[in-house]
Amino acid sequence: MKSDNVIYDSETQIFNLSTRFFTLYGFLLFFFIILCIRLWHLQIIQGDVLKVISVKNRVKQKKILSPRGYILDREGRVLVDNSLVLQLTLNLQGLDPKEKEIISKKVGEILTLTPKQINDRITKSIVLNGRYFPAVIADNLTIDQAYALKLLRIEHPLINIEEFISRIYPYGASGSQLYGYVSQISKNQLDNTEVKEKNLLPGDMIGKKGVEKKWDEQIRGKDGLTYVQVDAHGRVADIDDVILEGSNLEPIRPKSGDHVMLTIDLDIQEAAHKAFQRDDKIGPRIGALVALNNKAEVLAWVSEPSFDSNQFVYGISNEDWKQLIQNPFKPLRNKVIQDNFSPGSTFKPFVGVAALEKGVIKPTTYLDSPGYFVLGRKRYHNHTKNGHGMVNIASALETSSNVFFYKLAMDLGIDEMAKYARAFGLGQATDIGIDVENPGLIPDSQWKLKNRNEAWQKGEDLVHSVGQGFIDVTPLQMALAYLAIGNEGPLYQPLVVKKILKGSDQSKVLKEFKPQLVRDLSKVNEEGFKISAETFAAIKKGLTQVGNGDRGTAKWWKIPGVPIAGKTGTSQVRAFSNDEIYKSCYSRPITDRHHGWFVGYAPADKPEIFVAVLTMHSCAGSSGSAPLARDVMEAYMRKYHPELFKTSGDNVVGL
């Protein structure tokens, strides 16, 4: 490899090379200066900024969940509970499609979920909370599942097992419209300004209906915040280091939610819920029931068909939601306050009160009640072809004579009837303060002129005197109005929330609610009238005969030793022709069948429990609704007056 033109001379060559070292030292110095300047720039100039970033890198906020307060019954029994469950969450940040596929497969094997189901949960979470919030893949993990997933997490740190305080509704569908339900707040709701003020975060559970919604702020409590050190993969890392060193982050203690004690009596509630599940010829009932004590405290609340609140806690599935929405009988509606029905014959006592107070009749006035009443060219029918003969106010209520009340209406007119009905709170919101109420309507001639632009017709007086026509009420209004009759005067605002108890100490009462009297009808009211004791006595006599008289429309439903008083009623879903009118109800298609009412109280002489029942498409109040009311009253009497049942020993009642 020697080149010919280069003569090798060691002395001169070494000399030449030694002069070249100057260049090398120059380069070395140059590059070292570059490195030193950069080091100084990063560590001294930018040091403070980068230090803060390094803290942010590893410190993550972690929510300390606050348990929601319980919903309790009047005796402190838990109606709505909490439970600590384990959830599987998946961090969507940094999740590539390949990793997602692997995780779906492996998690699916452990939890027996298909990749599609897992994918649905992820999609749903993205819709609800966006990409930066971990998706909940499964709730309620068993210990075995949680353990298997913990092992899986070693290789797939994006999955996480987290504790979660879950809402539990131990009584399922019983009372669900009243208690309501919770579910995760959605992104849309978070953007809502009203919600913004409450400092809610994605993933928070909020009350969406009933008591859970109305008292959400008290029940929810306040989540705390703590800070954890995480590694680059987002896993919580404990190393011997003061986590918050170099940061000014203060942890926030959680505040557990306050408990809401309802006036509900669990025993009565369960009896009421059970009463709808019948196996007679009408079958399980749909409709509404509300039971009050004599201070108008709600003891039981049923709206059927119902739904299981538990299915909302982890997000309701599309199929379940479709079923709820498409059900023609609307399970989500709270029929006790949100649906209006004509009261039918249960309206008659208020017409009776008006007639007695206006002097149209005396308690002893007897009127003939044949099969029909003629006004102009039109016949207005009794519900029996042959009528009831000569009846006074009490026996007219007992037999539910239409003609008797037609005759009263002829003298009273709608405006007088409406005045007294409204005095009993009918057609007006009860201000119970749970969800939206639909107040219904007690019409008068002014109303018709204004809203229908027509004059009131005399025939309409007749129709309205038996609780049909424009009259619309809710079951709760009826129960309250009958309470005013039974107790001879007091009309209450209903009470469902009794107390608010401190979350951390149940014995501490934060707020207590007392029954509020709207008015006492036995005293002269602002419109200058009152209802006399004689009138109440006459009406109550009639109501007692309904349950106990020979011709009583609810005489089949008795509690041994405890007389029931009340009134049956039929709320017509449509008008029938003269031919159709006496046709057997059960031969009609179900949606053509009338609704049945029963509103009453027990014991008849000294009322303690008031029950209003409306069963939809059950044909008649006597067979459709009265037995349900009887069951609830009996449950009440057995609980609070067990001594009355000691001798009889059996609860078998004749048909």
Added chain:
Amino acid sequence: MDYLGPSENKRFDFNFALIILALNLVGLINLYSASGGVNAVGISRLFWQQFVWLGMGWTVFLVVTFLNYNLIKMWATQIYVVNLMFLLAVIFVGKKSLGAQRWVDLGFFRFQPSETMKVALVLVIAKILAHRIRQEGMGIKDLITPLVITMIPFAITVIQPDLGTSLLYLAVVGTILIFVKIKRSVIIAVLVTIAVALPVVWQFGLKPYQKSRVLTFISPGRDPRGAGYNSIQSKIAVGSGQIFGKGFKKGTQSQLEFLPERHTDFIFSVLSEEHGFVGSITTLALFGVLFILGLRIAQNTKDPYACIVVVGLMGIIFWHFFINIGMVMGILPIVGVPLPLISYGGSSLLTTMASLGLISSISYNRSLFQS
């Protein structure tokens, strides 16, 4: 000639050995911290493995020191050719590692021929150039053989693809050429060629991930979770160390695994984070002393071949050092280049120790040429 054994004229450079030992210790202490962290159990396997590599490294160092380097000069061409064959073999049988084929598995040891090629290149080019040194600098004719010899391994590593290593070949050969002096006209010609070739190489020569690294280097915020992540996390680690550092084993960036490759390529960010500006400057100074001592050995030797070899080998270590630290501090793009004597890894350590052993041997035998 006497190829083996000491004689009275020979002297072992203890200062040189001590500075190497000092850097080894810095490396070990730092590796102990870097191999710990949240997921570690006890003293890490990596630490003990590096301990073994160090033992082997020093054995190699001492053996090579007391060898007569003329033996290596004699075999330089053969070493180069065998190495070249291994390099070719890698393309066909090499193991995939970090997206590129770089290893030959010899059963007991995974051997990286592109690593040893740097040394072989220095040995063979020094042998050629030693006879062509001229006062006025070398011309094109003198450079043809060295350039061909460089371009063959360069091309192979580009194909692999291992862009970092191929650029290192150029840097090392370039360092030698500047040292032995070449004509100004040649330098200008080379610069013009590079200026023309660069856009062409960018368009057709680079793989997408390589382009992405360069782009990310220019603007790391472009993809903070992806390609720019390493660079950003490394800068955070270095910067957050501030003046005195976070303390031994207390670097959160490294212990919590925010730093990628923290025991190999990003070992210096662990050091900077935990020991701050003071520790980092001290380490740079140790390297500075190593380079100065190396260059002094080159200056003191009378043999032009030995002189070029020392400069070339120091060049290899220097460029590794500069590129690694430049990358860690975010002034150079991320290329997989370890920090000599500090990073974990047998291949790098053994090659470095062998090179240093050769320099030490040249120092030890410096009077040989005169006798």
